[in-house]
Amino acid sequence: MPNKILILFAHPSQHRSEVNLPLIETSKTIEDVTVIDLYAEYPDYCIDIEREQQLLREHDIIVFMFPLYWYSTPSILKEWQDLVLEYGFAYGHDGTELHGKKLLCAITAGGSETAYKTHGYNHYTIRQLLRPIEQTATLCGMLYLPPYALFGSRTALEDGKVVQHLENWKGILDCLRHNRIDVERAETAEKLNECVKQTLGMNP
Amino acid sequence: MTAYFIQAFIYLCAAVIAVPLAKRFGLGSVLGYLIAGVVIGPVVGLVGEETETLQHFAEFGVVMMLFLVGLELEPRMLWSMRNRLLGLGGMQVTLTATAIMSISLLFGIDWRIALTIGLILALSSTAIVLQTLNEKGLTRTEGGRGAFAVLLFQDIAVIPMLALIPLLEIPELAETAQSLVAQTTDTHGHLELISGLPNWIYAMVVLGAIATVVLGGHYLSRPLFRFVAQSELREVFTATALMLVIGIAALMSLVGLSPALGTFLAGVVLANSEFKHELETNIEPFKGLLLGLFFITVGAGIDFAVLVQNWMLVTTLVAAVIVIKAGVVYLLARTFGIGSSDRWLVTLGLAQAGEFGFVLLAFSLQNNVIPADIAQLLALVVAISMFLTPALFIFFDQVLVPRFETSDAQREEDVIDGKGSVLIAGIGRFGQIVNRLLVANGIETIVLDHDARQVDNLRQLDVKSYFGDATRPDLLETAGLKEVDLFVIAIDDRERAVELAQHIRQRCPRLAILARAFDQIHYYQLKQAGADFIIKETYHAALDMGCEALTRLGFHPFRAEQLKNAFITTENETVEDMYQSWTSSTESGISPGYRELFMQQEAAIRAAMKSDRSDRHSVSERGWNPPPKGYAEEIANTTDADDIVDGNLSGNN
Structure with a gap:
């Protein structure tokens, strides 16, 4: 049985989206993938905890998909974490519902890749910046995979990078579904591309 | 009197049977009326000479139709489609009329008659095409919009055509007509005010009449309609609408202008009026019936002897008309960038001649522009090409659409495009x-x-x-x-x-x-x-007020908001049950079951409001429940973080 993938999509201004929206539309066409548009489901932020927890139970791999906002997630995804990852469900005594599942972030970042380096103007890599999510996953007993990121997203369309990004994502979803992941490399790799076992040629 | 009743009954009876049948077979109402006319006229012979008198009366339906066309012409909408309207529509009428006129000239037909034939056949059937596009849900596609622009231009172009045709009068035809008329002491012309006036006064009178329609429509109609509307008597409003249209038609006839032109102008003037839809609604049934009557008389007037004698000629002409019209539209659609299946939709949709063709034919005949034998032939060509329209649409659906199925991505954009x-x-x-x-x-x-x-x-x-x-x-x-x-x-x-x-x-x-x-x-x-x-209507306002009350009583504003949301959630959970209970309750009042449910709902809401921090199922504060005191030590002692990761890696399939 292939893995079931849950994509939690958080984008507050989708009418301006150039990368995330095509990414989500592509994801919807793929088998075993469930897409939840958080801002569409809960425009008033009243998240249905019961429903969200049930969705988590039903899937093996959880994807946070979002544009990077101030080195973190858009606010609804933080709200989602605060509400859904309850004590007794996700962590703590008896909180074992998420054990053994995988979590990863698929993000778009405005800055160039060189900016997200120790000596770049953002000083930290994406993986470093998203440490809170990594630790959240660890505490909940989940395996954290490195982020899948598109840099320079504001001009990606003009630079013609979107099509390749979409193709790569399709390949990654396929690898995720069929467990073609190098789990050991995932512990330290900066980028998801480095630890998927690709069958087809892919630009890292 | 009895004779009138019987005749009226025959006409209505034919329409009542034929039109619904025609619609059921996908032929549209215009064809239904024509068939009804054919049946009661040439086939069964129930009606005879009176059709011609009736036709003059029924032509008033055309006048009303143009009033309605005018009402639909909002300046803003016209402006937004000006390119298609003038380009696609204008070129279609011009090119088709020119092509058909040239071919007629080749056959040695007088240029005036050739031009009239060109104009008559350049028009397509608004009634059939718009109705079919509506039924098939194609009005918003590229092809549908193109077809609408062309049809609208044609409807407008009828006005100048009606003005032009009398100028093409052929003296010899007029003479024969007059000798016929002389026997029946005609009423033609003697009510016109303008006979014998010098030209400049005539021009002034005409301009004055047009100004009356435009200015009167703009300034006087509103106070009048408002006055009538305040009486709240529907039939008086209908009477006012009829009075307006008939009055304008009378005024135009008096000064020797086309009544259709006058009502069309009035329609345009009133297109922005707040009474527009009310007017349309009141005129519509009259227009529908009179136009129906008009088509019946056309059908009744079809001469089957002509068809039988000239069936080769008629078939050739119909084929030629469809090929020429389709060819012109196809080329234009290509020039205007209408692509793939949409191009074929416009092409095949507009390949027939239309109901205005009958109007112009009758009008040309009256004005001695076209000889009766050619008119008979043309009436057959127009009618048969209209009969074939549903067949062309079926051909489009069955044969052409499947071929373009791959370019469906284009159609999706159409939907998103419309807000x-x-x-x-x-x-x-x-x-x-x-x-x-x-x-x-x-x-x-x-x-x-x-x-x-x-x-x-x-x-x-x-x-x-x-x-x-x-x-x-x-x-x-x-x-x-x-x-x-x-x-x-x-x-x-x-x-x-x-x-x-x-x-x-x-x-x-x-x-x-x-x-x-x-x-x-x-x-x-x-x-x-x-x-x-x-x-x-009061629900959210009242809840906001309640929320404000809670805040003023010392609840933290965010907590008050949470309580409000919990209230809504809890109530929504029971609304379906309450509805079911309500549907089964009796006329006399609320059923006991409903009352019980209501009390249960109140209890559920009270429970939801309770702020027991340790209760994991407290709806109001769910998610902001802190973990129990001492949980941190528990995690540190019982599960080493590394253990979790290790267990995870191995347990992962």
């Missing part, structure tokens, strides 16, 4: 706010209200609204019920709101209905009537 339009019934304190939000976002709204003063006030604030009773089915149709994407019910009358929801649900099963309810019972009634989204 959608909304019909709002009732523009009181509720409808107004809905309308403002929609309009501020560039969404097209059509607003109806039965209070003429209210509409007037809103018009002064630049809110596009129309006078009319939204619960009248025919008014809804003319306001565009079939074209809108959403229907908002915000009328003040409770019972009529429910009836309206029922009616729309029946008429347009897939149209989304958003309705405003006054209270819980009204909510259930609207739900039962088929509304998709219902909101109680």
